[in-house]
Every structure is written in structure tokens, then in C-alpha cells.
Amino acid sequence: MSFPSLKIGDLVARLPIVQGGMGVGISLSRLASAVAQEGGIGVIAGAMVGMREKDVVSDPIEANTRALRQEIEKARSATRGIIGVNIMVALTTFAEMARTAVESRADIIFSGAGLPMELPRIFLDACEQKKEQFRTKLVPIVSSSRAAGLIAKKWLMKTGLLPDAFVLEGPRAGGHLGFSEENIFDSSFSLEKLISGVVDVARSLEDKAGRAIPVIAGGGIFSGADIARVMNLGASGVQMATRFVATDECDADIRFKQAYVNAREEDVTIIHSPVGMPGRALENEFIDAAREGKKKPFKCVFHCIKTCDPQNSPYCIASALINAMKGNLDKGFAFCGANVGKVKSIVSVHELMDSLRREYDEFMAGFWRDRSPAQ
Ligand SMILES: Cc1cc2nc3c(=O)[nH]c(=O)nc-3n(C[C@H](O)[C@H](O)[C@H](O)COP(=O)(O)O)c2cc1C
Known part of the structure; x- marks a missing residue:
């Protein structure tokens, strides 16, 4: 029974669990290496990773690429497990960050918040310029089979390259969502309904690729039973984020983690992010004030998101997320998944993985019992 491994090309994760990248500063080397050490795939978030660097305002590209390189090195020195990075297409530094990840030998680049059309070109250019065949796997994050097909084509x-895997992120995920506000709560767009379409696209590409193209499903996966259910629908693994916030190793301030423990289902809201996408977050006074028009336009020090229009945004999303990560939730807000209300305590990554494994085993034992012929 027990968890099957997750294979992405020649990489084999003992557990089929990817820790979703969480910006700003929620998943850095500490969380990523703890997850990788347990046998999952740990992911460092690239968004504004250079926020603590002295030159982040004067030279944001240098500051962010340097910090990304350092986080990858730190994670590497803590574990021999699989370390990925999450680089959002919407970042103005996308190309430089992706290139840095490849040259720093990140195992995988996960890329969403837009279609990562330029990612393979950036990868090939890095190989050519460094005269080295890097092995970084390229994994788009999509919200539909249509996006998966378009990217592959x-x-x-x-x-001539194809994705090494796809992450399918459903509408119950945390952070920015690749769905219109009407579709977020429309059951025909549920993760469960979307899986087979993306799996079909992946299968149709496997002959050309000459290898398997796994689909990793995320957004609202909370328990081991949830993992079993989406894997029974054709996913080869899951991407989980909200559960990893409430861990000792998560890189956020304890007040951010505590906000998750205190959250009730009715505290979860959908915001119109200055990025131009809907986002799921914990409602608080900061969000209420922005909605009521009480927030003022701000001076943008570094245009970090391509689609952000600072003149017409009520607040700076980077500052709001950095403040929240530091525990100053009155000056920002916490992104979260739809299931945050079920988080009851802060545990170690090891304990979390153990409980997920137990729940998965229990679910699968029942699943096979129900299917075995009556004695
Ligand atoms: C606090 C937080 C920050 C996030 N930041 C990012 C990010 O920087 N880039 C990204 O692609 N996804 C981001 N996400 C989405 C997660 O990587 C993940 O796919 C999703 O939350 C999975 O759903 P779950 O939280 O219900 O497990 C974020 C999610 C959370 C909760």
C-alpha cells in the first residue's frame, strides 16, 4: 500500500508530495530542505526572495538572483533531497531568476501565474552559454487542460522541449488563482473535474517526449485521504502548501503560522490582487480597508510584478506580503488555501508527513476492501 514514489524524469521523490512554493518568504531553504529531507519535493519561492538584501531597491535583479542562489545553496547543504524553486511568470525578473535557478542546479523550476512560454528558451540559453547540460526539470503550473496543451505546443x-511534468492547481488553492472570480466557486471547475483533462494532455505528449509526464494536483489537498482520492483520479502526486505553513520549519514568523491555527472557514476571502488576478487570503482589517478605498496609492520602489499598476493599486502587494511574513499582519495579509480553517496546530514537517502517510494507508485499505469480492 503506502505512498508510491513520484518520478519526474530521472528524479525520484520517495513521497508523492510537492510542497508548493510560497512567496513572499514563506517557503525558503528551511522549509524546502525539511520537506526534501523527509522524501518530498521542497520548493523555495522566488518572489522577492531578495527582500532582505541591502541593494534590493538600487539593484533588484542582482539582489534577488543573489538571494535565490544563496537559498538554493543553503537548502543543498541541509539535505540531499529534491529541491525546486517557484518562479512566477508575472515577475519582472522572471528570466534572470529562471536562469539563476538553472545555473545554481535547482532540481526543478515550477512556474505559473501566467504561461511560462519562454522557460525552455531560457534553459537552453543557460546550457549553451555555460557549455553545460544542466538537468533542471521544467514544470509549468496550469489551471486547465487548455493551458497545458498550449504550453506544450x-x-x-x-x-523541441516538452514539460517534465505539470502541476494542476485547482480553485481551492492559496495565493493567486488562475480562475475568474465566477469560476472559483463553480463546481464544474473543481480540481477533481479538471484532473482527467490535464492527464489526457500529458499522456498524449509522452510518446513524443519518450518519457512519462506526471500530473501533480494541488489546491485544497488537506489529508492523506485527499491525496489518495486525487491519485485514484490519475494524478501522480500532489502539491500542498497550506499544511506546510503550520509547521515548525516554515520560514514565516510564528504570528503568520498562528493566524492559520486561529482561522475559521468563514475568515477566508477572495481579494482582487493588484497583480490583476483573484487571490485567496485570510480576511483582516488591512483587506477591509483596501476594499473600502481607505488605502492610498504608494511610491513603488521596484516594479516587481509585470501586471501591477502602482498608480492605480491601493497598496503594494510585495510590501503587504513581506509585512505579513514578518508577522505584522496589521500592515498586510496572509494568503491561504480554502482549507485553512481545518488547521488546528503547528507540527514538524516529519509529523505532518507521518500523519499524511497514515491517512493515505487507511483510505487505501478501505478502498481495496470495498473492491475485493465478498467472501
Ligand atoms: C501563503 C501562500 C503563498 C503562495 N505563494 C505562491 C507563489 O509565490 N507562487 C505560486 O506559484 N504559488 C503560490 N501559492 C500557491 C501554492 O504554491 C499551492 O499551489 C497552493 O496553495 C496549493 O493549495 P493548498 O494551499 O490548499 O495546499 C501560495 C500559497 C500560499 C498559501
Whole structure:
């Protein structure tokens, strides 16, 4: 029974669990290495990773790429497990960050918040310029089979490369969502309904790729039983984020983690992010004030998100998320998944993985019992 491994090309994760990248500063090397050490895939969030660097305002590209390199090195020195990075397409530093991840030998780049059409070109350019065959796997994060198909078609046409896997992020995920506000609560867009379409796209590409293209499903996965259910629908693994916030090793301030423990289901809200996408977050006075028009336009020190229009945004999303990560929730807000209300305590990554494994085993034992012929 027990968890099957997750294979992405020649990488084999003992547990089929990817810790979703969480910006700003929620998943850095500490959390990522703890997850990787347990046998999952740990992911460092690239968004504003250079926030603590002295030159982040004067030279944001240098500050962010340097900090990303250092976080990857720190994670590497803590574990021999699989370390990925999450680089959002919407970042103005996307190309430099992706290139840095490849050159720093990140095992995997996960990329969403837009379609990562340029990712394979950036990868090939890095290989060519460094005269080295890097092995970084390229994994788009999508919200539909259509996006998966479009990305694969464009990558193949322009570079001959295909994705090494897909992450399918459903509408119950935390942070920015790849769905319109109407579709977030429309059951025809549920993660469970979307899986088979993306799995079909992945399967249709496998002959050309000459390898398996696993689909990793995320957004609202809370228990081991949830993992079993989406894997029974064709996913090869899961991406989970909210559960990893409430761990000792999560890189956020304890007040951020405590906000998760205190959250009730009715505290979860959908915001219109200055990024131009809906986002799921914990409602608080900061969000209420922005909604009521009480927040003032701000001076933008570094245009970090391509789609952000600082002149017409009620607040700076980077500052709001950095404040929240530091525990100053009155000056920002916490992104969260739809299931945050079920989080009851802060545990170690090891304890979390153990409980997920137990729940998975229990669910699968029942699953096979129900299917075995009556004695
Ligand atoms: C606090 C927080 C920050 C997030 N930041 C990012 C991010 O920087 N980039 C990204 O692609 N996804 C981000 N996400 C989405 C997660 O990586 C993940 O796919 C999703 O939350 C999974 O759903 P779950 O939280 O219900 O497990 C974030 C989610 C949370 C909760």
C-alpha cells in the first residue's frame, strides 16, 4: 500500500508530495530542505526572495538572483533531497531568476501565474552559454487542460522541449488563482473535474517526449485521504502548501503560522490582487480597508510584478506580503488555501508527513476492501 514514489524524469521523490512554493518568504531553504529531507519535493519561492538584501531597491535583479542562489545553496547543504524553486511568470525578473535557478542546479523550476512560454528558451540559453547540460526539470503550473496543451505546443515548436511534468492547481488553492472570480466557486471547475483533462494532455505528449509526464494536483489537498482520492483520479502526486505553513520549519514568523491555527472557514476571502488576478487570503482589517478605498496609492520602489499598476493599486502587494511574513499582519495579509480553517496546530514537517502517510494507508485499505469480492 503506502505512498508510491513520484518520478519526474530521472528524479525520484520517495513521497508523492510537492510542497508548493510560497512567496513572499514563506517557503525558503528551511522549509524546502525539511520537506526534501523527509522524501518530498521542497520548493523555495522566488518572489522577492531578495527582500532582505541591502541593494534590493538600487539593484533588484542582482539582489534577488543573489538571494535565490544563496537559498538554493543553503537548502543543498541541509539535505540531499529534491529541491525546486517557484518562479512566477508575472515577475519582472522572471528570466534572470529562471536562469539563476538553472545555473545554481535547482532540481526543478515550477512556474505559473501566467504561461511560462519562454522557460525552455531560457534553459537552453543557460546550457549553451555555460557549455553545460544542466538537468533542471521544467514544470509549468496550469489551471486547465487548455493551458497545458498550449504550453506544450509552443515549447515543442520553439525549442523541441516538452514539460517534465505539470502541476494542476485547482480553485481551492492559496495565493493567486488562475480562475475568474465566477469560476472559483463553480463546481464544474473543481480540481477533481479538471484532473482527467490535464492527464489526457500529458499522456498524449509522452510518446513524443519518450518519457512519462506526471500530473501533480494541488489546491485544497488537506489529508492523506485527499491525496489518495486525487491519485485514484490519475494524478501522480500532489502539491500542498497550506499544511506546510503550520509547521515548525516554515520560514514565516510564528504570528503568520498562528493566524492559520486561529482561522475559521468563514475568515477566508477572495481579494482582487493588484497583480490583476483573484487571490485567496485570510480576511483582516488591512483587506477591509483596501476594499473600502481607505488605502492610498504608494511610491513603488521596484516594479516587481509585470501586471501591477502602482498608480492605480491601493497598496503594494510585495510590501503587504513581506509585512505579513514578518508577522505584522496589521500592515498586510496572509494568503491561504480554502482549507485553512481545518488547521488546528503547528507540527514538524516529519509529523505532518507521518500523519499524511497514515491517512493515505487507511483510505487505501478501505478502498481495496470495498473492491475485493465478498467472501
Ligand atoms: C501563503 C501562500 C503563498 C503562495 N505563494 C505562491 C507563489 O509565490 N507562487 C505560486 O506559484 N504559488 C503560490 N501559492 C500557491 C501554492 O504554491 C499551492 O499551489 C497552493 O496553495 C496549493 O493549495 P493548498 O494551499 O490548499 O495546499 C501560495 C500559497 C500560499 C498559501
